[in-house]
Structures are given as structure tokens and as C-alpha cells.
Amino acid sequence: MGVPPETSVHKTLSPTLNQGKTTSMREPSECQKTPCSKSEVFAGCSFSELGLNPALCNQLQERMGFETPTRIQAQSIPTIISGRHVLVNAATGTGKTIAYLAPIIHSLITYDPKVKRSDGTLALVLVPTRELCMQVYEILQKLLHRFHWIVPGYIMGGENRSKEKARLRKGISILVATPGRLLDHLKHTASFLHNNLRWIIFDEADMILELGFGKEIEEILNILGSRQPEFVGSDDLHMGPSVDQYPKQNLLLSATLNDKVNHLAKISLENPVMIGLEDKKNKTCSDSSITRFGDSNIDGIVNIKVPATLLGSSLEQEYTLPSQLVQRYVKVSGGSRLVVLLSILKSLFEREVSQKVVVFFSTCDAVDFHYSLMNEFRWSSESELSLSSEEQIKKQKFIKCKIFRLHGSMEQEGRRMSFQGFSSEKSALLLCTDVASRGLDFPKVKYIIQYDSPGDATEYVHRVGRTARLGEKGEALLFLQPVELDYLQELLKHGVPLKEFPLHQTLNKFVSHGIKHHNKKLLTPDTHPWVSTLQRALESFISTEPKMKQLAKDTFWSWVRAYTAHRGELKRIFMVKKLHLGHVAKSFALKEQPSLVGKSFQLQVKKRKRDERQNKKHPLKKRKRDTRK
Numbered sequence: 001m002g003v004p005p006e007t008s009v010h011k012t013l014s015p016t017l018n019q020g021k022t023t024s025m026r027e028p029s030e031c032q033k034t035p036c037s038k039s040e041v042f043a044g045c046s047f048s049e050l051g052l053n054p055a056l057c058n059q060l061q062e063r064m065g066f067e068t069p070t071r072i073q074a075q076s077i078p079t080i081i082s083g084r085h086v087l088v089n090a091a092t093g094t095g096k097t098i099a100y101l102a103p104i105i106h107s108l109i110t111y112d113p114k115v116k117r118s119d120g121t122l123a124l125v126l127v128p129t130r131e132l133c134m135q136v137y138e139i140l141q142k143l144l145h146r147f148h149w150i151v152p153g154y155i156m157g158g159e160n161r162s163k164e165k166a167r168l169r170k171g172i173s174i175l176v177a178t179p180g181r182l183l184d185h186l187k188h189t190a191s192f193l194h195n196n197l198r199w200i201i202f203d204e205a206d207m208i209l210e211l212g213f214g215k216e217i218e219e220i221l222n223i224l225g226s227r228q229p230e231f232v233g234s235d236d237l238h239m240g241p242s243v244d245q246y247p248k249q250n251l252l253l254s255a256t257l258n259d260k261v262n263h264l265a266k267i268s269l270e271n272p273v274m275i276g277l278e279d280k281k282n283k284t285c286s287d288s289s290i291t292r293f294g295d296s297n298i299d300g301i302v303n304i305k306v307p308a309t310l311l312g313s314s315l316e317q318e319y320t321l322p323s324q325l326v327q328r329y330v331k332v333s334g335g336s337r338l339v340v341l342l343s344i345l346k347s348l349f350e351r352e353v354s355q356k357v358v359v360f361f362s363t364c365d366a367v368d369f370h371y372s373l374m375n376e377f378r379w380s381s382e383s384e385l386s387l388s389s390e391e392q393i394k395k396q397k398f399i400k401c402k403i404f405r406l407h408g409s410m411e412q413e414g415r416r417m418s419f420q421g422f423s424s425e426k427s428a429l430l431l432c433t434d435v436a437s438r439g440l441d442f443p444k445v446k447y448i449i450q451y452d453s454p455g456d457a458t459e460y461v462h463r464v465g466r467t468a469r470l471g472e473k474g475e476a477l478l479f480l481q482p483v484e485l486d487y488l489q490e491l492l493k494h495g496v497p498l499k500e501f502p503l504h505q506t507l508n509k510f511v512s513h514g515i516k517h518h519n520k521k522l523l524t525p526d527t528h529p530w531v532s533t534l535q536r537a538l539e540s541f542i543s544t545e546p547k548m549k550q551l552a553k554d555t556f557w558s559w560v561r562a563y564t565a566h567r568g569e570l571k572r573i574f575m576v577k578k579l580h581l582g583h584v585a586k587s588f589a590l591k592e593q594p595s596l597v598g599k600s601f602q603l604q605v606k607k608r609k610r611d612e613r614q615n616k617k618h619p620l621k622k623r624k625r626d627t628r629k
């Protein structure tokens with residue numbers, strides 16, 4: 001294998017580890033701004049000015065249609081080419097994937113002699129979810145179209161291990177992987193060659209750790225010999241490759257950072273450059289200096305001492321959200337939630353011919369229930385009671401659009417089809433859990449609805465980040481019950497202010513036949529005739545469909561269970577005892593609250609106890625919401 005051309009840059013680096021030191025790399029005034037329109041997302045330079053190989057620049061332009069780099073790409077690409085370890089913290093949808101893939105491909109293209117499959121894996125991209133794994137792999141395939149000798153590949157949970165083994169045996173130059181499956185192959189696939197590994201990239205680094213993969217990551221770093229020496233225990237020393245043939249470079253990227261990333265940064269990054277951190281954090285760094293785009297003179301970058309925590313506490317982190325994103329909340333009591341959700345969705349899909357909406361739920365059951373309900377519930381604008389049989393036939397789907405679902409309990413093939421189907425549709429609705437909240441780049445999503453509130457502000461940021469990407473417009477709506485309104489203060493602590501959604505405007509659009517005129521302004525969602533009419537229709541539908549009724553009951557139980565799973569400060573806001581469970585039942589179109597003493601509920605309780613026992617063993621995997629990735 002050829003000698004990497006950038007190694008000379010490394011000679012200027014201190015050969016010793018520089019733990020606790022980072023470098024701030026900022027383009028004057030440009031990276032100070034929140035991305036708020038296309039002109040502020042993109043940099044004022046070309047890909048070739050960043051020093052990228054001309055053939056790769058062509059590929060970016062012709063195959064991908066990318067004329068200009070984004071600001072985060074303009075900052076990251078030259079720094080990564082220079083060989084420095086990097087930590088990138090930038091808003092959702094700002095092009096972080098190309099920011100790390102382009103410089104790695106650039107470096108691999110320039111290897112002389114050329115990279116061969118027998119060199120094994122040279123770059124490893126770690127991602128938290130299977131969908132993100134597929135997405136990064138697909139981008140890689142496009143980028144590498146002209147560079148057939150550099151082979152992309154992926155390994156992830158849910159796939160066939162033997163087929164993966166065969167692919168690894170042949171050799172994969174750039175490998176995208178989920179942590180569990182990667183560790184499995186590192187331990188059990190002898191033909192997986194990785195001693196030439198040069199790059200490890202943690203995409204959505206905080207999520208990988210949030211999911212409880214901390215131990216796996218440490219083990220992976222040990223096996224790959226990429227853990228920083230002073231953090232390697234004596235037992236681990238034998239695990240890495242005997243000779244570090246080429247300089248290693250690790251990259252961490254995420255739109256949000258947390259305390260656990262501090263630890264990962266410490267054990268995996270050597271003297272890193274920090275890109276995209278907000279002003280506030282840099283102010284804590286006394287002697288930061290500025291490096292311009294394309295400046296690979298790393299002597300010009302001053303290392304800065306950072307406090308004990310590299311990134312500050314996640315409890316106080318201010319998040320950067322695209323400012324063109326319209327963020328609102330809607331206050332709805334439990335009993336009217338379902339009708340309000342369906343009404344908002346109906347009006348969104350009637351408003352625009354091509355509309356893409358994502359709705360987040362807390363549990364897999366909730367996704368399945370609403371998916372079945374929205375597909376099966378039929379409606380006519382006439383009042384239910386006055387319908388003749390002929391009119392019954394005219395009843396149509398309430399929300400007329402393609403509906404997809406995505407959650408962690410689905411079969412792999414179903415997940416793949418939903419992911420690809422929703423991505424390729426021009427107009428569609430996706431019902432999902434947080435499995436879809438990270439990194440997924442569904443084109444043209446205009447509206448995000450958080451029907452069940454997110455765990456914490458970080459999750460909020462990632463969920464809404466599925467819209468308003470790359471300077472595009474987008475709207476986000478958070479459902480809150482009156483007793484949950486303190487959550488707005490939680491968001492505000494992180495610099496996320498929300499305005500109230502004018503719900504009456506949406507509800508007033510719907511005519512409810514046979515109901516006498518009210519003063520519309522005085523109506524609340526709970527007293528609105530449209531809400532009660534639709535609620536009655538939904539309850540009558542559920543009561544006549546035994547399967548749906550059982551699903552509604554199961555969903556009610558698991559929803560209550562998930563509601564108790566909020567952590568820390570949020571426990572104070574989301575308290576089951578503050579909820580009216582009869583109203584919660586109405587939100588599943590049940591006329592009565594299901595018993596909390598029945599057989600099914602006992603099964604749920606047993607499951608919760610089992611989870612709690614597991615949580616004691618694995619404290620990081622605490623949430624009972626859908627955390628399966």
C-alpha cells in the first residue's frame with residue numbers, strides 16, 4: 001500500500017498526546033452565524049479551493065449536484081485533509097456527511113500505489129442506526145462512482161452475518177457500521193483485515209453513547225489500537241496492532257453534544273480541532289485564534305486550554321437550530337389529542353399537493369396503532385347518524401396520502417422499505433419513533449409533528465432537524481397537554497423558544513354538520529363541535545373493530561409505561577399522576593379507560609419489572625421508550 005501523501009503535515013504535530021487541549025478553527029464572522037437561509041448555509045468558495053482532488057470535485061458537482069460547499073464543509077475539509085483529529089458540532093442538515101467523506105476519499109484517491117481490496121479497511125464510519133448506516137453507504141457509493149478501486153461497504157444489526165463476513169473477507173476500503181455488529185465481526189471474523197485502518201469517524205457521536213454503546217466503543221477502540229495511550233488500561237495493551245504503520249485520525253460529529261462525548265473525545269481524539277462550536281464556548285477558551293479556509297498551516301492554529309469538561313454540560317448547552325425553522329407548540333388536553341392530530345394532518349395534506357410530514361411517537365405500539373387507524377378509518381363529511389347506506393359507501397380515508405411507519409420492532413426488510421419509500425415519495429406521511437430522529441435525510445420534509453414529547457432538548461433538536469435542512473423552509477409542532485407546559489421552559493434553557501400554534505384556525509375550517517352555530521372565538525378544542533363529532537366517529541369505529549380495540553388498549557398501556565420513563569428534571573414535568581387516564585384512553589379512541597388490573601396490564605407490569613432489572617445492569621439503557629436502533 002502506498003504512503004499517504006498527507007503524512008508530512010503530521011510532522012508538525014506534537015508527537016505526544018495533548019489531552020485536554022483543543023484547537024478552535026473558525027472562519028472570521030462567517031461561522032458566527034446561525035444558518036438561516038441558503039446564502040448563510042453555503043460558503044463563498046468552491047470545492048476545488050478547499051484543496052480537493054479535481055476528479056472528486058467533478059463527482060460532487062456532476063453526480064451529486066453540489067456546486068458549492070456548505071460552511072461546515074469549507075471549515076472541515078481542509079482541516080481533515082491536514083490530518084488533524086476533529087470534533088464537528090454543527091446544526092442539523094448542514095452537510096456534515098460530505099464534510100468527513102470528501103476529505104477521506106480525497107486522501108484515498110491520492111494513495112500511490114492505488115488502494116487495493118487486500119489492504120482491508122482503511123476508514124471506518126460508526127453510526128447509531130441501521131437507516132443512517134444505509135444512508136451513509138448510499139452517499140459513499142455515489143461519491144466513489146469514478147473511483148472503483150476504493151470499495152464502500154456496510155455491516156449492521158439485522159443483516160445476514162455470513163454475507164457480511166464474505167464481503168469483509170474480500171476487503172472493504174470504507175466501512176460504515178453500527179457498533180454492536182462491528183464488535184461482533186472484530187471478535188469473530190478472522191478475515192476482517194483492519195490493521196491498515198487510518199480513520200475512525202463517529203457520526204452522531206452523542207447518540208451512539210446515549211444508546212448505551214459506550215463499553216462497545218471502548219472495546220472497539222482498544223481492538224483497533226485507536227485509544228489514546230494514557231487511557232489504555234494495562235490489560236488492553238495487547239489488543240491493538242503491534243505497529244502503528246500510518247498516522248491515525250479520528251473524527252467526531254454531531255449537532256448536539258453531551259457529557260459522554262467529553263469522555264469519548266478524550267479517549268479517541270488527539271489534540272483535536274473543534275469546528276462549529278458556538279461563540280459562548282469559545283469565549284471560555286482564552287487564546288483561540290482563527291484559521292482561514294484552506295489554510296493547512298496548522299502551526300497557525302493555537303491550541304487552547306479547555307476546562308475539565310471539553311464541551312460544557314449538556315444540561316446547559318445552547319443548541320443551534322436553523323432560524324428559518326418555524327417552531328410552535330399546541331396545547332391540547334389528553335381527550336382531544338387524537339382529533340387534533342388528525343385534523344392538523346388532514347388540513348396539511350389538503351393545503352398542499354406535495355406535502356411531506358413526519359410524526360414522532362414515544363412507542364412502537366403507538367406508531368402501529370396510529371398507522372392502522374389512519375389507514376382503516378373511513379369518514380364522510382356528513383354526520384355519522386344521518387348517513388344512508390349509499391353515503392356510507394362514499395366514505396373515504398380521512399387523511400388521503402401514502403402513510404409509512406418506522407420503528408425498532410419492525411423486521412429489517414419492513415424498515416428498509418419504509419425508509420426508502422418515504423424518501424422517494426413526493427407527498428407522504430411517516431409515523432415513527434426516535435429511530436428516525438438521527439441523521440436521516442428524507443428529502444423535502446416540510447413539517448415535523450412531535451405528538452409524544454421528546455425525552456430531552458437534544459432529542460427535540462434532532463427530531464425537528466429532519467426538516468429545514470440546508471436552508472430549506474420547515475415547520476415543527478410540539479403537542480403538549482396543559483400539565484406539561486413547563487417543558488417549554490426546559491427548551492428555553494437551551495435557547496429554543498416556541499410560539500403557540502393557532503389551533504382554532506385549523507379546527508374552524510372543518511364544518512360539522514347539524515351542529516348549531518357557536519361563537520367560534522369562545523370555543524376551546526375540548527368544546528369545539530368538530531372535535532366532539534370526530535371523536536364520536538373514531539370511538540364508534542374502534543368499538544366495532546375488535547382487533548383495533550385490542551391494539552388501542554395495548555397502546556394505552558405501553559404509552560402510560562413510556563410516560564413514566566422520562567428521566568431527571570423531566571420526571572417532574574411528565575408525571576402520570578397528573579394525567580387524567582380517562583382522557584388518555586380517549587386519545588386512543590377508547591370510550592373507557594382500560595383496566596389497570598387486567599391480564600394484559602399485568603403482562604405490561606412484568607415487562608416493566610424485567611426492563612428495570614436490566615436497567616440496573618445497564619444503567620445507560622434506561623429509557624423504556626423505543627430506543628432500539
Ligand SMILES: Nc1ncnc2c1ncn2[C@@H]1O[C@H](COP(=O)(O)OP(=O)(O)OP(=O)(O)O)[C@@H](O)[C@H]1O
Pocket residue numbers: 065066067068069070073090091092093094095096097098254255438439440441465466469470
Ligand atoms: N455542498 C452541498 N451542496 C448541496 N447539497 C448538499 C451539500 N452538502 C450536503 N448536501 C445535502 O444536504 C443534505 C444534508 O446533509 P447531511 O445529511 O450530511 O447533513 P447533517 O449535517 O449530517 O445533518 P444531521 O445533523 O441531521 O445528520 C443532504 O441532502 C445532502 O445531500
